[in-house]
Amino acid sequence: MEENKDVTIYDLANKLKLATSTISRALKDHPTISTKTIKKVKKMAEEMGYVPNTLAAGLRGNKTNTIGVLIPTVTQPFLSSLISGIEITARKSGYNVIIMQSHDSYEEEVSMAKSLYSSRVSGIICSIGMKTVDTSHFQQFVNNNIPLVFVDRVPKDFNTFRVIIDNYAAGYKATKHLIEQGCKRIAHITAGSEFGNLYNERKRGYIDALIKYNLPVEKELMVDLKTVTYNEALKASTKLLELKNRPDGLFASGDIMAASAIQSAKRKGLRIPEDFAVIGFNNDPISEIIDPNLSTITHPAAKMGQMSAEIILKSIKFPNKDEVKEITFLNTEVLVRESSKKITSS
């Protein structure tokens, strides 16, 4: 039975009667080492079961080849796809990915940012929590030239890379689509708007579209949920459908909320989309599965993860303190499915 104690380059050096420096260089094909030596060293490494200690290398070189990902949760489809995109991209370049979930708690987020810094991650990708207003806990990364990318949920004023979609435009597009289908009274369900986040942008787009097309902008048509759960959304949408002056369309800021609205409409015997057209947001897996299929706004999660990781990697490769921290806008599209298609375009 193999016993503890890792094989180190010292062991290799001993065995081969070479210096550790030679071993180290040989293992990474350094040009000043003869091919013969390289071959010899590698063979012995294999034989003795040498495994590089990335900790030691990281300590010495002050780099860990690790990207930290700090997000509210991993269980939302959008976020798990985001992670997937990050992981695939990072992995291709030999980087590891550390995940932390803030669960939208400000305190957790602060503590995790500290923890990631302390782990000396090579870069950090973050989607901030609902309640995060103060972002000074990210300053340490900037001060120490550790690449930082905010993705999707980004702080208002923090000069660093951002990978986002245009939520205002998306909200506008979604609403406009409903209008084009002939909706005259369009409701909106959103969540946590008191925290001034991206949902508010979508709502702005919604309102502006209504104004543009001379449709009523009414308080009673706008619902603001405390949390995005199916049941809460179900109650809210049921209430909307019981208004004296019932809406004939709905733009929901998320697919879960849209799905619940479809459910309550069906229970009330309304036809979708004829009596009540619905469009959601995110293109979550459920949107394809519910009946009728849910129209939605695409939200390129994996792509956003990929882009974020690429920015980190590029930024590590070409460090440049004074570089302009560009904002990357990714495209969203109106994905028309059954739940909103009143008009069959020829």
Added chain:
Amino acid sequence: MEENKDVTIYDLANKLKLATSTISRALKDHPTISTKTIKKVKKMAEEMGYVPNTLAAGLRGNKTNTIGVLIPTVTQPFLSSLISGIEITARKSGYNVIIMQSHDSYEEEVSMAKSLYSSRVSGIICSIGMKTVDTSHFQQFVNNNIPLVFVDRVPKDFNTFRVIIDNYAAGYKATKHLIEQGCKRIAHITAGSEFGNLYNERKRGYIDALIKYNLPVEKELMVDLKTVTYNEALKASTKLLELKNRPDGLFASGDIMAASAIQSAKRKGLRIPEDFAVIGFNNDPISEIIDPNLSTITHPAAKMGQMSAEIILKSIKFPNKDEVKEITFLNTEVLVRESSKKITSS
């Protein structure tokens, strides 16, 4: 502008005219350090913006406080919940979580296992890929006493911790439930069964339940998909419903597959559950949202993650080479919803 170069315990030691050892101890409330000194050190650390370098600590102590998680993908609801459970539990004990996705590729899995080992993770939690038969790439962890837990998809014969559900029993329960609802001809949809995985166990349970209750076990009622996608499952279930001798019940080995079956039944104008009762597996989010609600088998993902992490943590704390590597069975339940409830129990 703050400039590079981290504050180290040397800097603190210098400033306070103390030894680095004292600093190190003070920072972790070592009992031999006076309260006065501890206070002084902590205050200065705060003041100078000291952040511990976990790399260095890890190198010294030969531990990284990191748990590696190697799974096929993060985007399946079951697996993202699993990760969530792991992350929360690990985090509570100050452990980081590194995620890697094998995408069911054997080569990737091998390479990632190597990479995790090289990162000196303190423990590893793994759900093996579909095609993984040879598991020798995990031997290195065992040989070096690095705690290893297999979860959900586990290898047949590898003596280490396992956190699983009883897939056979679950398959049996699901089928029995349909039988109790009066189904006489029960179909089954599964996937990738040629790889001898947990799906086969469920199928065994299905078959044994049929036999037990003297119902027909027929080839034409069992479908084996290549991949678990909604569309492929839709085609397969449609075909099932077009059989001369149509089934009146279905046990699908996953909720996506069950959802597609519901969809095709609805398209054919069948009543669910009266004409066609359906039960899925996993209790994915969609199961609550589709209409009718999907009966399913609960699969305690977050709990399994938590248990796995706890085993790792315990195993780190009390290392014991010769310990019995127990198998933890978690409970599954038949969650009866609309899609299968033919009989309203009094």
Added chain:
DNA sequence: CTATTTTTTATAATAGTTTTCATAAGAATT
């Protein structure tokens, strides 16, 4: 066969923390 250049290897410093062992100062015991 020197002198010079090129190739290869060795030495030692470095990264930042933890920990073992040692020591000094003061308190308690005889």
Added chain:
DNA sequence: AATTCTTATGAAAACTATTATAAAAAATAG
């Protein structure tokens, strides 16, 4: 007053890989 026991702190080694610099060996030129 001498000894032992506590308590608090310090010095130095260890963890492993990298790298700058020095040195040695080999190859080439004159």
